[in-house]
Amino acid sequence: MSGALLLGWRNIWRNRRRTFISMSAIGVGLLLVIFYSGLVGGLLGEAKSQLDDGGMGHVEVFARGFRGKHDVAAVMRDVAAWRAGLALPARSEVGARVLARGLATSARGNEAVQVFGVDWADEATLSAHLRQLRLGALPGSDDVHGVLVGEQLAERLGLKVGSKVRLMVQRADAEMGADLFRVRGVFHSIAPTIGQRQVYVSSAAAQELLGVPGAAHQLVIQLEDPAQADAVAASLKARLGDDYEVLTWAELLPVLKRMDAMMNGVIFGLATFVYLLVGLGVLNTMLMSVLERTREFGVLMALGTRPSRVMQVVLAESFWIATLSVVLGASLGALLSWQFSKTGFQLGTGGESMQLEGATLSTLVKTRFNPTDVFRAAGFVYAMALIVGLYPASRITRLQPAEALRRS
Amino acid sequence: MAVVEVENVTRVYEEKGQAPSPALRGVSLLVEKGEFMALAGPSGSGKTTLLNLIGGLDAVTSGEVRIDGRALGKLSRPDLADLRRDRIGFVFQAYNLVPVLTAAENAAYVLELKGVPAGERRAKVKAVFERLGLGAFLDTRPMKMSGGQQQRVAVARAIVSEPAVVLADEPTANLDQATGAALMDLMRELNRERGITFIFSTHDPMVLSRADRVVRLVDGLVVAT
């Protein structure tokens, strides 16, 4: 070990308690920042990559004119034929939907609903709640009058598996269309609004009900890597032309994009605040520890130690304290992040999800352990240590050796 | 040629809220290679101040100090540090060893600054320790040594890099009479054996009696040589 590093290492152990306190303060600060980064990363990362809590796509395609006015006559034709040629990234999950707004009626009453006409197998990959049936099962492929409802709607309309429910919608030709369906299953969604509003029928049944044979309103694409959304959207736009509207998750759920930026700001602010507080404490300790050894530094200078080397010895001390703190804080932070990446961390006491401008965020957050977060946080600590070392060192090197030697 | 040249040096301490106090008021002095010289004088006469100026630990108010013909006032702080490292050894009244270093590491400190490899450092320190009767204390921390032993380590630290001059400010003041006398004898022997120039300050008649030459300071002026 080089002289300055060795001297610095031995010096920090002269006052074990002081070193231990500094180390714990920085370590705990680091742990907080790492854990918090992991939590936010988990919350947003999950929300971005797992849009199936809300049944949304990273990229969605509509016929131009459908969105906004919700004009059910603005349909996409022959989706099944052209979607095979889209050249999507491997392991993408894709499904077409027929969409309608309407009324569900049972012996108990009526409720406003959104009718989803889907391919059962496709939809089960897109929407987490279709994999979460509390009662019954997915309807078979030839079951044109089967319907799935959410727990909340079933509760309000008094529906059980086998119950009859009437769905009424406004057709593409502006007439009213209605048909009788039979409940085949009841699903659970972490979002109560989904459980209350969404009902699922086969696409054939929905097309019949709306009078749009062979058509669909929405093509939903969930990607393995959300970062590819822009590229996929661009290629779809080029391929499909102006009759179609292609939107990415960032456009469909601008709130997620905004939160991403905001959370990075919040983490940066938190880190700055934590390290500022910790830094001031450590600066004070460091200043005391260096100034009470002024005379010893005077001796080193008298023996021919250059000012730059005195600086190195002091910085070596803060370097070692930083290193010990990083080892302590990063390992505890990583451990905590790892633990909560398995068990998840329950945010708040409310429901299973938060609704945020159309985005469904699960409140059970599995933290994401990201080595970059740790490196960034450790970088902060070293930068702080450097700053905290420079000032006491400069207080010494400013002195003539004779002056330093006179101090007791 | 004189190793140390002090030419009409003054040093005035200016402290806030106090009248400027002249500690040296025009001191001139030549010290030849191989001298064993004492600075005497009552408390407050300027002995420490003069030694500090000779060693480049402080800056003169006016006048000039030269070591080996090099004017200290013209050197930058790093160059001054290098000059001390290469040409000057110090022994302080209060031993002033670094507590976290062993005796041998303390003595080797200047060699390390000079970039001497570890093995060579150890060999040189070992030889000097044996000469000073410290052979058994190489790896002992200063805290575990007596005052006399610590001061011998300080002497070892000052001479191991073979400086042109060793400056010692009241080196025996913290030692009992017998230990102090032994230390003076040792320094005298090193002076004779190795031709190292010594300048020490003292109040002690025992120490003065061993010097080749005594320079007496009173009130910041040299009164008799």
Ligand SMILES: Nc1ncnc2c1ncn2[C@@H]1O[C@H](COP(=O)(O)OP(=O)(O)OP(=O)(O)O)[C@@H](O)[C@H]1O
């Ligand atoms: N840093 C300083 N600031 C102000 N005055 C000082 C300073 N150092 C020394 N003095 C004053 O300068 C004068 C000479 O001091 P110096 O320490 O050189 O004397 P000395 O001969 O070494 O005394 P002693 O025998 O007590 O060690 C004294 O009056 C002292 O008070």
Ligand SMILES: [Mg+2]
């Ligand atoms: Mg003195």
